[in-house]
Amino acid sequence: MDLNKHLEMKKGISPGSSDATILVNESGVISFADQQVYENFGYEHHELNGKKLLNLIPGVNLQSSGEGEIIHHFGIHRDCHAFSLFFRVNSFQLAKELYYLIVVHKVKDQSRINQQQTYPINELVDLI
Secondary structure: OHHHHHHHHHHOOOOOOOOOEEEEEEOOOEEEEOOOHHHOOOOOOOOOOOOOOHOOOOOOOOOOOOOOEEEEEEEEOOOOOEEEEEEEEEEEEOOOOOEEEEEEEEOOHHHHHHHHHHHHHHHHHHHO
């Protein structure tokens, strides 16, 4: 079974999941994206194959991302609005090529992120 068919079958395992899966090569070119990626970023099916990951997640550096580390970042929707997301990266080699498997979770409740960002500032103000 090829890798794309395997990843397409994966989507049927957890239909209620809001996690999106992207497979990119070492150069950051998208080889596969599941349906959730297309829904989150506003693209039509297969439109992202061959595109750069930086178009979706600007400034992401896969080489410096720790294996399995959860990172808060932002994504760019097709209509150019930014949205908050979390992602984790795992790398693997296949036929002597390095690939990155990125699992993205779109933040639905932006107010919680805003609260978490202001919490340390509020703590500092209380100390002064």
